[in-house]
Amino acid sequence: MRIPFWTKRDYALQPLTSEDVPALPAIHEEDFVRPWTESEFGALLDQQTVFGFAAREVGNPRAGMVGFVLARLAAGEAEILTVAVSRSRRRQGIGWQLMDAVLRELHAQRAEALFLEVDETNQPAIALYRRLGFGQVGHRPNYYRSPEHGPTGALVMRRDLR
Ligand SMILES: CC(C)(COP(=O)(O)OP(=O)(O)OC[C@H]1O[C@@H](n2cnc3c(N)ncnc32)[C@H](O)[C@@H]1OP(=O)(O)O)[C@@H](O)C(=O)NCCC(=O)NCCS
Structure with a gap:
């Protein structure tokens, strides 16, 4: 459902820190079949890359965190590890803002390309990525398994940063 412009909310983005880690699993588990735990998120964020x-x-401020993105940059190539927006806040531009923040950071770091994998049945995410300039560069059959769709493939997508 679209929010009418007269009730449009604004969202601000901040870099993720270890203090944010406890809030991440609740958003992640809204959609992912195997949600990541607090300690898994903590271990990832501890990595310098x-x-x-x-x-x-x-x-x-009482609304708390409504979405987040995690990415990794190593040797000029980056990947999206995960991105998620609370169901009640979708289609308000938050996913786009989060991905745009990653792209800006990668441009500042002079990265060459950004990769990601996405379930071929995940139309909202694929639409978002295509709109951001990602193109499909691969396909991994039977990569995911969900109660809803059974085994599904992954699209490997790439966004050139040069
Ligand atoms: C994918 C996800 C992060 C998008 O977040 P969002 O905040 O709802 O996306 P935005 O509002 O920024 O949408 C930006 C654009 O993406 C596309 N898009 C997003 N959701 C869409 C949908 N349900 N159907 C079609 N296009 C969609 C549209 O082009 C949209 O622009 P528009 O609203 O002006 O038409 C969100 O749906 C989500 O958290 N999904 C569950 C987790 C997930 O699948 N993560 C990706 C794993 S690879």
């Missing part, structure tokens, strides 16, 4: 951003509603 891993960074991310959290989205929060401006002027409404």
Whole structure:
């Protein structure tokens, strides 16, 4: 459902820190078949190559975190590890803002390319990535397994940063 423009909310992004880790699993488990645990998120964020951003509603601190993205950059190539927006906050531009923040950071770091894998049945995510300039460069059959779709393939997508 689209929010009418007169009730449009604004969201601010901040780099993810270890203090954000406890809030991540609750958002992640809204959609992922095997959600990552707090300790898995913590171990990822401890890695020097891993960074991310959290989205929060401006002027409404009680709402807490409403979305986040995690990415890894090594040797000029980057990958999206995960991106998720709370179901109640979707289609308000948060996913786009999170991905745009990663792209900006990667441009600043002079990275060459950004890769990701996405379930071939995940139309919202694929639409978002295509809109951001990602193109398909591969396909991994039977890569995911969900109660809803059974085994599904993964699209490997790439965004040139040069
Ligand atoms: C994918 C996801 C992060 C998108 O977040 P979002 O905040 O709802 O996306 P945005 O509002 O920024 O959408 C930006 C654009 O993406 C596309 N898009 C997003 N959701 C869409 C949908 N349900 N159907 C079609 N296009 C969609 C549209 O082009 C949209 O622009 P528009 O609203 O002006 O038409 C969100 O759906 C999500 O958390 N999904 C579950 C987790 C997941 O699948 N993560 C990706 C794993 S690879």
